Amino acid sequence: MYCRNCGKEVDEHAVACPGCGVAPKSQKKFCFNCGQETNPAQVICTKCGVSLASTLSLGPKNKLVAGLLGILLGSLGIHKFYLGYNKEGIIMLVVSVAGGMVTCGAGSVVVGIIGLIEGILYLTKSDEEFDRVYVQGTKTWF
Numbered sequence: 001m002y003c004r005n006c007g008k009e010v011d012e013h014a015v016a017c018p019g020c021g022v023a024p025k026s027q028k029k030f031c032f033n034c035g036q037e038t039n040p041a042q043v044i045c046t047k048c049g050v051s052l053a054s055t056l057s058l059g060p061k062n063k064l065v066a067g068l069l070g071i072l073l074g075s076l077g078i079h080k081f082y083l084g085y086n087k088e089g090i091i092m093l094v095v096s097v098a099g100g101m102v103t104c105g106a107g108s109v110v111v112g113i114i115g116l117i118e119g120i121l122y123l124t125k126s127d128e129e130f131d132r133v134y135v136q137g138t139k140t141w142f
């Protein structure tokens with residue numbers, strides 16, 4: 001690929017361009033695919049036709065991350081906080097920690113199982129469905 005700051009050819013995985021020291025994808029002055037000079041507002045390269053829109057296609061809320069958090073840290077409600085459901089996260093945390101203390105850990109186990117089920121549900125959904133139901137929508141439980 002080409003550095004989007006100076007147009008020099010750089011390695012695909014380079015963190016910084018050896019020519020100018022800038023992160024190669026952080027600027028928009030050149031096409032990363034052909035090195036052609038571009039206008040920062042351009043959405044596609046006029047020379048090679050490649051898309052110049054942001055390559056960050058993953059939204060801030062990642063299905064995989066939410067699912068794994070639910071499975072691994074579900075008893076603490078971390079996946080709820082991750083999805084922005086703070087109220088539900090606090091409920092899970094309180095039931096798990098305070099409830100767990102008075103029930104000799106049974107509360108934490110139950111909440112952990114809920115988190116596990118929710119994590120698996122997240123992972124079985126398609127990216128599009130996950131986004132629609134949990135990110136755009138506000139389905140807070142299951």
Ligand SMILES: [Zn+2]
Pocket residue numbers: 003004005006007008017018019020021022024
């Ligand atoms: Zn450069």
Ligand SMILES: [Zn+2]
Pocket residue numbers: 031032033034035036045046047048049050
């Ligand atoms: Zn190009």
